[in-house]
Amino acid sequence: MEKQTGLLLSHLLLKNSVFEVTLNCSHLVWKDLATKKKQTSNSIHHTFKDGSFKCIPVSEIIAVQETEVDAGSKDDGKWQKMSLKANESYPFGFTVSYVERASRHCWRCADVTFHCPNGTLCLQWVQTIQERLALLTNRPKSLLVYINPYGGKRQGKRIYEKRVAPLFSRASISTHVIVTEYANHARDHLRTTADLDKYDGVVCVGGDGMFSEIVHGLMARTQMEFGVDPNFPNAKLMPCQLRIGVIPAGSTDCICYATMGTNDPVTSSLHIIIGDSQPMDICTVHHNNTFLRYSVSLLGYGFYGDVLTDSERKRWMGPARYDISGFKTFLTHHHYEGTVSFLPATNILGTPRDKTRCTAGCYICQHNSQIHSVKKLENKEDEDISDSGEWKVIRGKFLAINAANMSCACPRSPKGLSPAAHLADGTADLILVRKCSRFNFLRHLLRHANKDDQFDLTFVEVHRVKQFRFTPRHCEGDSELNLTESGKRLFSHICKDHPACGCSPAYSNWNCDGEILPHAAIDVRVHCQLIKLFARGIEEQPIFESFHTSAV
Numbered sequence: 001m002e003k004q005t006g007l008l009l010s011h012l013l014l015k016n017s018v019f020e021v022t023l024n025c026s027h028l029v030w031k032d033l034a035t036k037k038k039q040t041s042n043s044i045h046h047t048f049k050d051g052s053f054k055c056i057p058v059s060e061i062i063a064v065q066e067t068e069v070d071a072g073s074k075d076d077g078k079w080q081k082m083s084l085k086a087n088e089s090y091p092f093g094f095t096v097s098y099v100e101r102a103s104r105h106c107w108r109c110a111d112v113t114f115h116c117p118n119g120t121l122c123l124q125w126v127q128t129i130q131e132r133l134a135l136l137t138n139r140p141k142s143l144l145v146y147i148n149p150y151g152g153k154r155q156g157k158r159i160y161e162k163r164v165a166p167l168f169s170r171a172s173i174s175t176h177v178i179v180t181e182y183a184n185h186a187r188d189h190l191r192t193t194a195d196l197d198k199y200d201g202v203v204c205v206g207g208d209g210m211f212s213e214i215v216h217g218l219m220a221r222t223q224m225e226f227g228v229d230p231n232f233p234n235a236k237l238m239p240c241q242l243r244i245g246v247i248p249a250g251s252t253d254c255i256c257y258a259t260m261g262t263n264d265p266v267t268s269s270l271h272i273i274i275g276d277s278q279p280m281d282i283c284t285v286h287h288n289n290t291f292l293r294y295s296v297s298l299l300g301y302g303f304y305g306d307v308l309t310d311s312e313r314k315r316w317m318g319p320a321r322y323d324i325s326g327f328k329t330f331l332t333h334h335h336y337e338g339t340v341s342f343l344p345a346t347n348i349l350g351t352p353r354d355k356t357r358c359t360a361g362c363y364i365c366q367h368n369s370q371i372h373s374v375k376k377l378e379n380k381e382d383e384d385i386s387d388s389g390e391w392k393v394i395r396g397k398f399l400a401i402n403a404a405n406m407s408c409a410c411p412r413s414p415k416g417l418s419p420a421a422h423l424a425d426g427t428a429d430l431i432l433v434r435k436c437s438r439f440n441f442l443r444h445l446l447r448h449a450n451k452d453d454q455f456d457l458t459f460v461e462v463h464r465v466k467q468f469r470f471t472p473r474h475c476e477g478d479s480e481l482n483l484t485e486s487g488k489r490l491f492s493h494i495c496k497d498h499p500a501c502g503c504s505p506a507y508s509n510w511n512c513d514g515e516i517l518p519h520a521a522i523d524v525r526v527h528c529q530l531i532k533l534f535a536r537g538i539e540e541q542p543i544f545e546s547f548h549t550s551a552v
């Protein structure tokens with residue numbers, strides 16, 4: 001064993017070979033001494049598939065613990081042989097659990113057990129690694145967990161107990177778990193009752209609707225604490241301090257998919273454990289200066305509003321309801337008339353049709369959010385939002401009006417509704433699909449699932465915006481008309497009951513992150529980075545950490 005400042009180096013047994021194991025301030029590295037000579041001293045090393053070399057960042061170590069070296073502990077013959085040898089001259093062991101990257105952005109918790117020649121050395125390794133982990137202040141120690149037992153395929157509770165809780169326990173994270181008993185249980189608990197000082201984060205097990213509940217609860221609590229009235233459309237909303245973790249157990253799971261590249265509960269758990277942080281924009285939705293809701297992913301009128309409205313009656317079907325309702329809504333082919341006004345995002349990097357993608361450490365999000373902060377400091381943000389800038393106005397008949405605050409990538413559409421949209425740039429992509437033939441609309445829809453550009457069609461346009469407004473045709477000129485659900489039904493009724501007349505109903509509903517909004521006329525504003533997730537954005541490719549031999 002060799003211990004210099006900040007460096008621990010020992011020769012330890014791993015499986016049947018002696019490895020040089022090193023812990024420096026940022027990485028844990030192990031090299032098979034038998035193959036070490038083959039490596040050139042100045043080359044940048046990678047993790048070798050044969051296991052002869054591995055380099056993992058300390059920030060991705062989940063836990064370390066002493067391991068009993070016991071020949072009878074594994075039933076696999078090979079392992080027993082190794083254990084016997086370990087017992088002879090390496091009778092002590094410790095196991096390091098760490099993040100390993102699997103395919104398609106999935107993360108797994110891998111274990112490696114090192115055998116030591118004496119107990120003092122073993123203890124020193126365990127303690128030193130634990131000390132390093134304790135220095136990682138971004139990691140949560142205590143979490144408040146809400147499980148929706150009815151989300152998706154109703155597997156939330158099982159997913160949490162079988163796949164998530166054991167990982168949290170291995171990482172010594174304490175949890176307070178609440179299985180929700182009714183819709184908005186989590187939102188109301190967070191808004192009024194929960195003792196948030198006790199926790200380092202809030203975790204929801206469910207779908208995008210459940211995530212939306214958490215966002216509403218935390219946002220309401222934060223605005224109340226700071227005395228901000230969200231009814232005031234130009235209010236400067238305060239960001240939430242607690243990070244949110246999302247364990248996917250829903251029907252769409254686009255929040256997970258767009259922030260981690262997969263909807264896998266283990267991957268989400270590992271991002272939570274290592275304390276990742278991904279800021280996200282939030283939209284506020286108002287009607288006649290009254291706050292209605294927050295939206296994080298999709299605000300959709302027309303097609304996606306109608307799919308949602310139809311699908312709510314089919315909740316018992318689980319996630320398949322969206323496919324059935326999607327098909328049915330496609331066949332009905334309703335269009336809606338109205339005016340869309342929007343404030344384009346100017347002086348920012350990125351456009352909705354460029355080839356850049358919002359990935360981990362996104363430069364565009366960093367750059368554009370800095371512009372927002374400078375404006376906030378100079379108190380020019382309101383100016384920009386309400387008066388200055390050129391509002392654009394588009395009147396027409398639309399099959400769909402969608403605002404994507406992020407890509408909205410999900411298993412149904414791995415590139416998403418707006419593939420170049422950003423999680424945290426302070427803008428949303430406003431997609432207008434004008435009335436067109438069923439065939440053309442199908443072409444547009446199919447392009448969400450293949451490589452072709454869904455915006456490269458004459459009847460589709462997309463704008464990167466900071467704010468937008470929609471006024472359905474029958475409300476135009478009557479800003480006071482408060483068109484609620486019952487009113488809308490009255491209007492819609494006329495043609496919905498007479499499909500043969502070929503007319504479209506006058507109004508659709510807004511799909512706001514999977515919730516039906518009771519108003520058709522809305523004002524929407526994007527707020528930059530109001531919440532943070534336990535995520536890091538989609539990693540472009542598996543990261544192989546660089547490591548120089550000379551540094552060891």
Ligand SMILES: CCCCCCCCCCCCC/C=C/[C@@H](O)[C@H](COP(=O)(O)O)NC(=O)CCCCC
Pocket residue numbers: 207208209210250251252253254297298304307308322323326408410412413416417445446448449511512513514515
């Ligand atoms: C072969 C045809 C391909 C059709 C592709 C359709 C493109 C799908 C993009 C869907 C984007 C979804 C954005 C996220 C919306 C969610 O907030 C919302 C609620 O989710 P959850 O709480 O998990 O139920 N989900 C939806 O509105 C579902 C829309 C599905 C439309 C088919």
Ligand SMILES: Nc1ncnc2c1ncn2[C@@H]1O[C@H](COP(=O)(O)OP(=O)(O)O)[C@@H](O)[C@H]1O
Pocket residue numbers: 147148149150151152153179180181182183184185205206207208209210211213249250251252253318319514
């Ligand atoms: N215990 C519960 N009973 C009924 N509804 C609930 C419960 N807990 C949460 N909900 C509601 O269920 C809705 C859907 O939840 P979600 O987890 O997003 O599943 P899905 O993705 O299948 O829609 C959300 O609107 C949420 O408010």
Ligand SMILES: [Ca+2]
Pocket residue numbers: 281404405406421422423424425426427428
């Ligand atoms: Ca955005």
